[in-house]
Amino acid sequence: MTPSTLGAVLRRAALAGLFAGLAAALAALLVVEPRIDDALAIEAARSTSDEEPLFGRATQVFGGMVAAVAVAVCLALVVGVVFARVRHRLPATTDFGRAALLAFLGFTTFALLPALKYPANPPGVGDPDTVTERTVQYLTLIAAAVAVTWLAFLVHDRLAARPWPPAYRAAVGVAVAAVGYTALLMTWPASPDSVPADIPAALLWDFRLASLAELAALWTVFGLGFGLLLTPRRIPAATMA
DSSP states (O other): OOOOSHHHHHHHHHHHHHHHHHHHHHHIIIIIHHHHHHHHHHHHHHOOOOOOOSSOHHHHHHHHHHHHHHHHHHHHHHHHHHHHHHGGGSSOSSHHHHHHHHHHHHHIIIIIHHHHHSOOOOTTOSOGGGHHHHHHHHHHHHHHHHHHHHHHHHHHHHHHTTTOOHHHHHHHHHHHHHHHHHHHHHHSOOOSOOOOTTSOHHHHHHHHHHHHHHHHHHHHHHHHHHHHHHSOSSOOHHHHO
16 A cells, blocks of 8 residues: 555655665765865875864764764655655656655755755865855755756646646656756856865865765665655555456
């Protein structure tokens, strides 16, 4: 039976979020943290201060992994609420397809677009005085991307009232989203920070790819896990006859 109550959906979303958080934490440990260690070594060589960090490196790594799991579960609960509210409007024939589509849109909106405009930087890159400005730019870009995604769905729904084939409706919705996303990337202000000369281009590129891979692992595992948890484990006998 397909779960229909909000509570059932949220329980499945939270469980999928837990698995997604563990996948993201593992990806962070294996591919992100080595890049951070390289950047910290450069930052230490640059610094003239003998002040010790408040937390050791091991504690920082463990805390980051715990935070990845916590954030993933919280994010999954939000996505679960959205799924329960818009399930009937998602253009897919199964809950697995709907969950996968919603996860893909989440990755595009919350990870890919911000990474294209404001890619992640390793330690040693970024002026502390511009943290507020960078945060506002980042969050407003995400909010605008969510609005564009919603607009694309509204256009798709309006076309559903017309005698258009589903493929044409989907193509128009994708086109609206693509144009909107491109406009956001072109019009949003650039980051106020520059990369210091002592940060190798290879390290910067590897760190940004690793950070995006961590987010991709989170959204991929969540989409697959949530979709599977929403899918009945047995095919009704009536449909097999």
